Amino acid sequence: MPDQLRIAVPNKGQLSEPASAMLREAGYRQRKDSRELVLIDPENRTEFFFLRPKDIAVYVGEGILQAGITGRDMLLDSGAPAEEILPLGFGHSTFRFAARGGASMKVEDLAGKRIATSFEGLLEGYLRQRGIDARVIHLDGAVESSIQLGVADAVADVVSTGTTLRQAGLEIFGDPILESEAVVIGRQGIEDDPGVQQLLRRLRGVLVARDYVMMDYDVNAERLDDASALTPGMEGPTVSPLHREGWVAVRAMVPRRDAQRIMDDLWQIGARAILVTDIYACRL
């Protein structure tokens, strides 16, 4: 049995709820009260520490906790000796420059300007790489207000829908500095830890169950090649004989977002009794 596992989970912010939901889906106990700081899950020999998302890379980098869930942007900003192990498909954002609407600012214009951000590490790394000498103003949050309030000429901030920027009268400029999402992080080599391997297997199972559905249908054996091309599954579809002469039953996993289109295409080649069901959990 793997050793006790110590995992960091965001205690608040955009990643907190979806991270706990994913762990719950993976069969772990999660806290009921958002003020709980530690939660012990004895059945899974796992302790969850609810920490500020920005601090998680620090704890994991120090080797205090074996793994954690945080944003890619926060991991890279921290400079902590930890790496990304598994992207989790939620908490998508981009890290971008923005300035007053109509200012038509360019990245080259940033030299000598004041740029406000809560991600100094990320911003300074970017500016250094491009040899831009600008003044970085550190703010903890609500960075969008800094231009209006005269503290900065531009911001480098997290953008998801863009609503916050628009409401502050700001306009994005330049290419994205970084594309981020929630990730599992750990120190180099931690993937070999049996406890971490088990956590990753469970989380990968949740990702597959979210992204795929199971498709079952009957088709004339003569159209099986066409049907298999539409539903190749992971290692080819499962094909079983049917009592009906010349027909087979086929079963394969298909991407959830393509399910309706695939059903239409299967119907066109004569497949019938096409059923789609959710995958509750899996290990592939």
Ligand SMILES: Nc1ncnc2c1ncn2[C@@H]1O[C@H](COP(=O)(O)OP(=O)(O)OP(=O)(O)O)[C@@H](O)[C@H]1O
């Ligand atoms: N509106 C959003 N939609 C999706 N992901 C986001 C959004 N805002 C931030 N994120 C991502 O979520 C992660 C955590 O950011 P968040 O803003 O929740 O942390 P925080 O600012 O430290 O917490 P708080 O906002 O509670 O102070 C980051 O990786 C960030 O890129």
Ligand SMILES: O=P(O)(O)OC[C@H]1O[C@H](OP(=O)(O)OP(=O)(O)O)[C@H](O)[C@@H]1O
């Ligand atoms: O593009 P949008 O969909 O509008 O989302 C982006 C906003 O969401 C986050 O703010 P948060 O609520 O975490 O507040 P904070 O700035 O205090 O961290 C982020 O810092 C942006 O301000």
Ligand SMILES: [Mg+2]
């Ligand atoms: Mg925030």
